Amino acid sequence: MSEWCQEIPTEGSVELPPDPRALEALGRNHSLETALADLVDNSIDATASQVLIRFVRDGIRLIGLYVVDDGTGIAPEAIDAAMTVGGRRDYSSTDLGRFGLGLKAASFSQAASLTVLSRADGHDPVGRRWLLDPRRRAFNCDKVPADFAAAELDRGWPMPIGRSGTVIRWDAVSGFPASDEPEHVEEFLSRTVSHLQGHVGLMFHRILADSRVRIRIRIDVEDTRHGVGVTHEVRPLNPFGYPRRLPGWPKSLVAEANGTRLVLRCHIWPGRSNLPEYRLPGGAEQRQGIYFYRRDRLLHAGGWEGVHSADKKLQLARAAIDIDGDVSGLFVMNPEKSRVSAGPDFARMISSARATDGTTITDYLHAAEAAWIAANQRATAQRSAVLPPGRGLHPGVCREIRDELPQRNEEPLNILWKPLTGDDFFSIDRTTRTVWINQAYRRALLGGRRGGLNDLPVIKSLLFLLTEQVFEGSHLGARDKDNIELWQEILTAAARAEKFTYEART
Ligand SMILES: Nc1ncnc2c1ncn2[C@@H]1O[C@H](COP(=O)(O)OP(=O)(O)OP(=O)(O)O)[C@@H](O)[C@H]1O
Ligand SMILES: [Mg+2]
Known part of the structure; x- marks a missing residue:
């Protein structure tokens, strides 16, 4: 065996440009949704206030797709760099762009023809086209005449593209159905538009909800013969948009190592929910875990990245992490910007992370599991049926009772006022299904x-909950009688006290 040599000698070099067919291999991890989100990234970087994703059909068949924005556009001197695979520019600290790949990789993953038509303020419109051709021998990008670029930019989009804007056009889209069956195409469109609304709404939820950014994203379908159909607005879909907070949550777990500060914002949903914010695309159970954001753009929604394994009982746990700035070294983002991989240091840092009250990641996971078990018990506990709420109860209370409790198929229970002899607070009338409250206390209450x-919805709801079961059965049992006597004594004392305080004041 000869000695190992550190230095490798060379003698000159040969230029080996990549085979042009390598273009086809770009963006293989993309789906239609992630590819379109990549184009939306570019529109956001171009400070667009409106973005339109438009499917184009020719009667039955789907023939193309546009992504149009009213952003800053591309100047003639910048268009070639923009079309270059890996053509990076100077990025600002807020730019979503990073690799100089997105536009090309996203487009080639979905379509065999990418055309870019753009106008920057004060410049003539420019156009370029890349065709994916298996016989391609060189990296030649076609120039599109300025008048065609102008015509495409001024096609009468729902938002005017005055001084500047960009039209990205895909032809020969591989994922479109080849079928001529109108039902197939309709089905594809409605499914795709709804998936797209979900995906784009989720990935850009912070940006869409940010009043400083003010961006609107819409989706529609143009039929070249019959015009444009309904517009679908993309609304922010916040995975942390639960209706009420679980007490004590969310908490921020913080870890510091070698000058790097990592913050994991740990949320727990209060229970399973039918809200779209909970039932995210892909299913809520798959969406437990860590949400990685870069520059407020969600890259990766869920998964535990080596911190823990997925578990049905952890589905209420969702934690957000911003991978900007000094923590960026801990993560690798794929060029499709649809996955973030965390290195081994990440799991180590997370296990050392603490909230100000000492909470650890293990405490968080236990709390999320406990919340899931409690919510499940609540939901599955068999609640016994009650009488329907009747006259005297506030409509909001009736609605809540009907929503929360199964109803017996019987005459409703009324809770009404009338003068009663003596000073009893209430009387139970089983024949008319009424709890009468003594009119003598009404003014005071x-x-x-x-x-x-x-009136007095709180008192009446309490009476409803308290007395409802004594109306069950054909006669009052001994236990019911005993209960009524007890309630009567306590409530009459309370009502007298109310009356006394009221009369002393007036
Ligand atoms: N809608 C647009 N409006 C204005 N400029 C655009 C638009 N789309 C693309 N560009 C220009 O084209 C360039 C290349 O876009 P591309 O998406 O390929 O790379 P990137 O955004 O720079 O980086 P990344 O690979 O991270 O997406 C952008 O840097 C931008 O200058
Ligand atoms: Mg980009």
Whole structure:
């Protein structure tokens, strides 16, 4: 065996440009949704206020796709760099662009023809086209005449592209159905538009909801024969948009190592939910775990990245992390910007992370599991049926009772006022299915406010919940009688006290 040599000698070099067919291999990890999101990135970097994704059909068949924006556009001297694979520019600290690849990789993953038509303020429109051709021998990009570029830019888009804007056009889109069956095409369009709304709404939810950015993203379908159909607005889909917070959550777990500060914002959904924010594209169970954001753009929604394994009982746990700035070294983002991989240091840092109250990642996972178990028990506990709420109860209370409790198929329970002999607070009338409240206390309980049929909803709901079960069965049982006596004594004392306080004041 000869000695190992550190230095490798060379003698001159040969230029080996990549085979042009390498273009076809770009963006293989893309789906239609992720590819279009990559184009939306570019529109956002171009500070567009409006973006339109438009499918084009020719009667039955889908024939093309546009992404149009009213952003800053591309100047004639910049268009060739923009069309170059890996043609990077100077990026600002807020730019979503990074590799100089997105436009090309996204487009070639979906279409055999990419045309870019653009106008920058004060410049003539420019156009270029890349064709994916298996017989391609060189990296030649076609120049599109300025008048065609101008015509495409001024096609009468729903937003005017005055001084500047960009039209990206895909032809020969591989994922479009080849079928001429109108039902297939309709089905494809409605499914794709709804997936797209979900995906784009999720990935850009922070940017869409940011009042400083003010961007609107829409999707529509143009039929070259019959015009444009309905517009679908992309709304922000916030994976942390739960209706109420679980007490004590969210918490920020912070880890510091070698000058790097990592913050994991740990959220727990209060329970399973039918909200689209919970039932995210791909299914809520798959969306547990860590949400990686770069410059407010969500890259990767869910998964535990070696911190833990997926578990049905952890589906209420979602944690956000911003991978900008000094933590960026811990992560690798794929060029499609649809996946973030975390290195081994990440799991180590997360296990050392603490909230100000000492909470660790293990505590967080336990809390999320406990929340899931509690929510599940609540939902599955068999609640016994009640009488339907009747007269005297506020409509909002009736709605809530109907939503939360199964109803017995019987006459409703009324809760009404009338003068009662003596000073009893209430009386139970099983024949008319009514709890009568003694009119003598009404003024005091209303505290000077005007009464009405549905007045004092708190007291009446409490009475409903308390007395509902004594109306069950054909006669009052001994236990019911005993309960009524007890409630009567306590409530009458309370009502007298109310009356006394009220009369002393007036
Ligand atoms: N809609 C657009 N409006 C204005 N300029 C655009 C638009 N789309 C692309 N460009 C220009 O083309 C360039 C190349 O875009 P591309 O998406 O390929 O790379 P990038 O955005 O620079 O980086 P990345 O690979 O991270 O997306 C951009 O840097 C930008 O200058
Ligand atoms: Mg880009």
